Amino acid sequence: MTSAPRDREIAVVAFAQTAHRRTSEDLSEVEMLLPVLHEVLDRTGLKTADIDFTCSGSSDYLAGRAFSFTLALDGVGAWPPISESHVEMDGAWALYEAWTKLLTGDADTALVYSYGKSSPGSVRDVLTRQLDPYYVAPLWPDSVALAALQAQALIDAGDTDEPALAAVATRNREAANDNPHAQLKGPVPQGDYLVRPLRAGDCPPIGDGAAAVILAAGDRARGLCARPAWIRGIDHRIEAHGLGVRDLTASPSARLAAERAGAFERPVDTAELHAPFTAQEIVLRKALRLGDDVRVNPSGGALAANPIMAAGLIRIGEAAARIHRGESDRALAHATSGPCLQQNLVAVLEGEPR
Amino acid sequence: MPEVLKAPLVVEFPFTRSLGPVQSAFLTGLRERVVLGVRTAGGRVLVPPVEYDPVTAEELSDLVEVAPTGTVTTWAWNHAPRRGQPLTAPFAWALVRLDGADTALLHALDAPGPDAVHTGMRVRVRWAEERTGAITDIACFEPCAGGPQQPTGITGEFEDPVTGIVAAARLDYTYSPGRAQTAYINALAGRRIVGERCPSCRKVYVPPRGACPTCGVATSERVEVGPRGTVTTFCIVNIKAKNLDIEVPYVYAHIALDGAGLALHGRIGGIPYDEVRMGLRVEPVWTEGARHPDHYRPTGEPDADYDTYRELL
Numbered sequence: 042m043t044s045a046p047r048d049r050e051i052a053v054v055a056f057a058q059t060a061h062r063r064t065s066e067d068l069s070e071v072e073m074l075l076p077v078l079h080e081v082l083d084r085t086g087l088k089t090a091d092i093d094f095t096c097s098g099s100s101d102y103l104a105g106r107a108f109s110f111t112l113a114l115d116g117v118g119a120w121p122p123i124s125e126s127h128v129e130m131d132g133a134w135a136l137y138e139a140w141t142k143l144l145t146g147d148a149d150t151a152l153v154y155s156y157g158k159s160s161p162g163s164v165r166d167v168l169t170r171q172l173d174p175y176y177v178a179p180l181w182p183d184s185v186a187l188a189a190l191q192a193q194a195l196i197d198a199g200d201t202d203e204p205a206l207a208a209v210a211t212r213n214r215e216a217a218n219d220n221p222h223a224q225l226k227g228p229v230p231q232g233d234y235l236v237r238p239l240r241a242g243d244c245p246p247i248g249d250g251a252a253a254v255i256l257a258a259g260d261r262a263r264g265l266c267a268r269p270a271w272i273r274g275i276d277h278r279i280e281a282h283g284l285g286v287r288d289l290t291a292s293p294s295a296r297l298a299a300e301r302a303g304a305f306e307r308p309v310d311t312a313e314l315h316a317p318f319t320a321q322e323i324v325l326r327k328a329l330r331l332g333d334d335v336r337v338n339p340s341g342g343a344l345a346a347n348p349i350m351a352a353g354l355i356r357i358g359e360a361a362a363r364i365h366r367g368e369s370d371r372a373l374a375h376a377t378s379g380p381c382l383q384q385n386l387v388a389v390l391e392g393e394p395r
Numbered sequence: 396m397p398e399v400l401k402a403p404l405v406v407e408f409p410f411t412r413s414l415g416p417v418q419s420a421f422l423t424g425l426r427e428r429v430v431l432g433v434r435t436a437g438g439r440v441l442v443p444p445v446e447y448d449p450v451t452a453e454e455l456s457d458l459v460e461v462a463p464t465g466t467v468t469t470w471a472w473n474h475a476p477r478r479g480q481p482l483t484a485p486f487a488w489a490l491v492r493l494d495g496a497d498t499a500l501l502h503a504l505d506a507p508g509p510d511a512v513h514t515g516m517r518v519r520v521r522w523a524e525e526r527t528g529a530i531t532d533i534a535c536f537e538p539c540a541g542g543p544q545q546p547t548g549i550t551g552e553f554e555d556p557v558t559g560i561v562a563a564a565r566l567d568y569t570y571s572p573g574r575a576q577t578a579y580i581n582a583l584a585g586r587r588i589v590g591e592r593c594p595s596c597r598k599v600y601v602p603p604r605g606a607c608p609t610c611g612v613a614t615s616e617r618v619e620v621g622p623r624g625t626v627t628t629f630c631i632v633n634i635k636a637k638n639l640d641i642e643v644p645y646v647y648a649h650i651a652l653d654g655a656g657l658a659l660h661g662r663i664g665g666i667p668y669d670e671v672r673m674g675l676r677v678e679p680v681w682t683e684g685a686r687h688p689d690h691y692r693p694t695g696e697p698d699a700d701y702d703t704y705r706e707l708l
Binding site: 066067068069070071072075078079089102104105106112114115116117118119120161162163165166167169170174175176177178179180181182183186187189190191192193194197234236237238239281283284285286289 | 399401404406410412414418422441442443445449450468469470471472473474477478479480481488489490492498499500501502503509514529530531560562564566567568569570571572573574575576577604605606607608609610611612613
C-alpha cells in the first residue's frame with residue numbers, strides 16, 4: 042500500500058529554499074541552512090518544539106566534510122532531544138521517510154530539509170564515488186559522461202536530437218525568469234560540447250543551496266496552511282546499478298513509481314521533474330505520460346538550479362507551493378538519484394477544490 | 396565582507412574490497428586476457444557478470460566465456476579526459492556488448508575522433524600491458540573489423556584467483572570554514588580567543604560554529620573569552636601518537652575559558668602529569684608562529700570552586 046489511507050491525510054504545508062548560487066564559500070553549511078529553516082517555520086508559525094519529527098538529506102562527500110549533517114543539525118535546535126533521522130540521499134527521500142512517520146500516527150508535523158554545497162569540490166568527480174566500486178568507479182566516469190551516454194542512446198533511438206535538447210534547455214531557463222531562487226535563467230547559450238552529444242547548456246549549473254518543507258497531517262495541516270498540498274500518493278523505485286543492463290531510453294522505475302503513486306488515475310496540470318540533463322526530461326515525459334497540456338517545470342527545474350541533495354526536494358516544494366498559491370490543483374513532483382535516472386521518486390499532490 | 400579563508404583539502408584513501416566468486420572469476424579472467432560472463436536462469440549472459448540476477452535476485456554461478464570483440468550500443472565523446480579516466484588523450488566512453496553477451500560493459504574506446512565512432516561499430520578489447528585482476532586490465536576498446544573472435548575455451552577455473560581489489564580514491568576540495576569559524580581563526584592569529592553568544596540563551600560558544608545547537612538560531616555577537624580558564628576534567632595519555640612530538644605521559648584536558656559557555660580541549664603542561672586536577676586554573680602558552688595555543692599551564696591561582704564549572708564538564 043503506497044497510497045495514503047483515507048483516514049490519515051498528509052500535506053506539504055510550507056516550503057522555503059535558498060537563492061541558489063555557484064558558491065557559498067562565505068558560509069558554512071549550517072549558516073547556509075539556518076535562514077531556510079527559519080523561513081519555513083515562520084510560514085507556519087511553528088517553533089522547533091512543535092515539530093514532532095525531523096528528517097534531513099545530505100552527503101558529506103560533496104563538500105568533503107565528515108559528519109556535516111550533525112553540524113547542520115545545530116540549525117534545528119535539537120534540545121531537548123528531538124526525534125530525528127537522516128538519509129544520505131536527496132531530501133525527497135527524507136520527505137518519504139517523514140511521510141511514513143506521519144502515516145504511523147506517531148507524528149502530526151514533520152520538518153524535512155536538505156542541502157548541498159558542491160562548490161568546495163569537483164562534483165563531476167565526486168559523483169563517480171557512488172558507482173559500482175568493482176567495475177565502474179575505477180574508470181572515473183563522471184556524471185556528465187554518463188548522462189551523455191544516455192543522451193546518445195536517445196538520439197540513436199530517434200527519440201530526440203540536439204535541437205530538441207536545446208529547446209528543453211531554453212524552455213526551462215525561460216521559465217526560471219519567474220523564479221527568484223534560480224541560479225541560471227534567461228537566454229543561456231548552448232555552448233560547446235562538455236561530453237558529446239551534451240553541450241554546456243544541456244547540463245545543470247553547479248552550485249550550493251538548501252531547501253526545507255513542513256509536512257502536517259489532517260486538521261493540523263488545515264490549521265497551518267490555507268490550501269495544503271495533500272500528498273495523494275508517493276512511491277520510489279530503483280533499477281539495476283549496471284548501466285549496460287538497463288535500457289537507457291526508458292525509465293521503468295519512474296513509470297512504476299508514478300503508477301503506484303496514483304499519477305495516472307487522473308491528469309495532472311503541473312509537473313516538476315528532477316531532470317538535471319536535458320535528455321532526461323525526454324525520458325521522463327514519456328515514462329510519466331505527460332502530454333503537451335501539462336506545465337512542466339514552471340520553476341525552471343534542475344537546469345535552472347541543481348543544488349545536489351536538495352534539487353529533488355525542491356521539486357516537491359515547488360509543486361506544493363503552486364498548489365498553496367492556487368496555481369495548480371493536481372501536480373506531479375519527481376526526484377531522481379544515481380546515474381542516468383537510476384532511482385526515481387514520484388509524488389502526487391492535490392489542493393482541495395476552490 | 397571580510398576575505399574568505401580557504402585551504403586545500405585532500406580526501407584520499409584506498410578501499411580494500413573483497414570479491415564474490417563471480418567477480419573474482421571475472422577479474423582473474425581479465426588478468427589472463429579472457430572475458431567471462433555469467434548466465435542467468437533465463438539464459439541471458441551478463442557481462443560484466445554479477446553475483447545475483449538483477450531481475451530475480453537469484454544467486455548466479457554459471458560462468459561463460461565471451462569474445463573480446465563486440466558492438467558499441469551507445470557512446471559519448473570525451474574531449475577533455477579527467478584524472479583517473481582510462482586514457483589521457485580524448486576518447487569515447489562506450490557501452491559495448493561483447494559477442495556472446497546480452498548486456499553491455501562500460502569502458503573507454505580509443506578512436507581518432509568523434510566522427511570515427513558510431514553506435515553499432517565493431518570494437519575489440521585492448522589489453523593493458525600489466526594486469527593485476529582489475530577492470531583496468533582492459534586498457535580500452537579499439538575499433539576492429541570483422542565478426543566475433545573465437546573464445547579460448549577457458550572455464551573460469553584459475554590457479555591463484557584474485558580475491559580482492561584495492562581501489563584508490565582521491566577527491567580534492569577547497570575548504571572554507573564559513574563566517575563564524577573564519578572570525579575565530581582570524582582572532583587566533585592575534586592570539587585572542589573569540590566565541591559567539593547565542594541571542595536567545597546567552598550561552599557563549601567557543602569555538603563558534605555559527606548556530607546555537609540548543610536554540611537553533613544564528614549566533615553573531617562576538618565575545619572574547621579567557622585567556623585564563625579552569626580544567627573541568629582531564630585524562631592522562633600514555634600512548635604516543637604517530638607524528639606527535641610530545642613525551643608521554645601527558646595530560647589532555649577540558650578547559651573552560653573564563654566567559655565561555657562550554658569547555659574546549661587542550662594539553663596541560665608546566666606541571667607534573669600526576670598533579671593536574673579538576674579546578675586547576677590555567678592559561679594558554681603560545682609558541683612563535685603557532686596558529687593556536689601550544690598548551691595550557693597553571694596560573695598559580697587557587698583552584699576554582701567546583702560549583703563554578705560543574706555545568707561545563
